[in-house]
Amino acid sequence: MNNPSSSSAARPLQPATLCIHAGTHIDPATRGACSPIFPSTAYAYPNATNENIYPRYFNAPNQRVIARKLAALEQGEAALVFGSGMAAISTLLFAVLNPGDHAVFQADLYGGTHHFVTKELTRFGVRISFGRDAAELAAAVRPDTRLIYVESPSNPLLRCIDLAAIATIGRAKGILTAVDNTFATPINQNPLTLGLDVVLHSATKYLNGHSDLNAGAVISTSAVIQRVTASAVNHGGMLDAHACGQLERGLKTLSLRVRQHNENAAEIARFLQGHPAVERVNYPGLVDHPTHAIAARQMRGFGGMLSFELRDPGQVDNLLSRLRIIFPALSLGGVESLICVPSRTSHRTLSIVERREAGISEGLLRLSVGLEEAADLIADLEQALVKQ
Structure with a gap:
């Protein structure tokens, strides 16, 4: 596995370089420069790692290539790639919220996210509040708040929210913070370095960049991604190997x-x-x-x-x-x-x-x-x- 993002070199690699090289799977048989596509849905067991490899478990080779590349670009520890942006968003919300929990959302969210939160999430007993800026979001926090979710820049008015302020609120209260970074991309903005806990993308958009693929992603710490994975395998919103290969190709020119x-x-x-x-x-x-x-x-x-x-x-x-x-x-x-x-x-x-x-x-x-x-x-x- 080629993983330049973990290089021992003193100087960290720049985003343009990571777009091309981070996460690439170098096949030992051919040593080709591009990750091969592994379409199999049946992998041998037992194997060298004694791991159950299966695409719905988000651990197939091409899924891992994308996860490593996105984690490197967003400066996170781990990532998951999904079949759509909404699959990524909904899986995260179901993974971190339980009936009776309270969550605070930015008021001017993407319409699909707003619709899911108000029409679906509430059906499962999650209580929600909205705020337009960091001050309003902070005021909406309650003792049972478990998540603050924002989007910056927002869709469609391009409002930007103070991400460092959101991170401060979350840390002070022990609340998970998440941001949809689709409009900014990891080239223009890295919310994890500002203190946010989770970054999401509709990879359908800039990450792929050619209007011919649906995908989504969640990037965070290894602990959070393990938590999301436990829910993701039940919801089944993974991305198949061929689509992962196409997304990897798109990501190479992202910067x-x-x-x-x-x-x-x-x-x-x-x-x-x-x-x-x-x-x-x-x-x-x-x-x-x-x-x-x-x-x-x-x-x-x-x-x-x-x-x-x-x-x-x-x-x-x-x-x-x-x-x-x-x-x-x-x-x-x-x-x-x-x-x-x-x-x-x-x-x-x-x-x-x-x-x-x-x-x-x-x-x-x-x-x-x-x-x-x-x-x-x-x-x-x-x-x-x-x-x-």
Whole structure:
């Protein structure tokens, strides 16, 4: 097994190097540079380690390759890879919460997470509270609170929460803290180094990066991952070997891709900020974004996601129909630029009142900035906005 992240060299390896080399399985028979794909669901027993190897146990070779690579990138001890982001999130929550426990969640979560928490988790007797920032989350903590769960930057308003402050709250009260790091990626932000206990990803997005795979991940200490694994084997949300091989290939270019996503999004955010048809731009890299100072403290780059609100919400469909390069579609984090209307897609399961409270209007558009030339993307937006 090749594991450069544990090298004895004094200088730690940088993320771009870890993306390519960390966790790679070097097959002793061929010495190939790429991890082989092991599709087997039947492994010999007894074996050298006397371990029951089975994909649903999250211990098959290709699953372990991804786990090692993600643990290295997020500077954690261990990781698990799942069949989707929601599989990772739901398994973590079921693993660490019991009936009668209380958990505190960030109010402006991804719609799928919010829906699961309010409609599914509560059915099992877990009590929940919400808060919009570190102060509100701290105020919501009770003696029976077992988890604080946040997302930074948030979907779709790109609000950033003070992760170090959340970690301090958790440590002081003995509460597990978790963060969805999907929008930031481990290239732009490492929450574990800020004191958080658990990091989650929808690997469908930037980690894979090519809009052709569903996956999720949880990264933490070995003790927490053992606890999550005990629940995960019962829920069965693992990722198969072929998908793991595809995800490993995507991860090798993560650092390079994210750098370009960062640059393109910053240019487009500045363009949209100055356009008369746009009421507001939500991008943490803009100095007037309400959480810019927090983002600047804890992020190395501001990411490839932004959202913007049209002055006339009635022009949303006209804008979408006139775009030539930017593709109206669900999901995010791929090489191509994608745009959607959160009130109709990612947050459609929220009620009108819940969307209003979350700041998600009918005129809000979420843009996942891809790797095309920024000038071409700006020209596409300009021609679509001018014709409104």
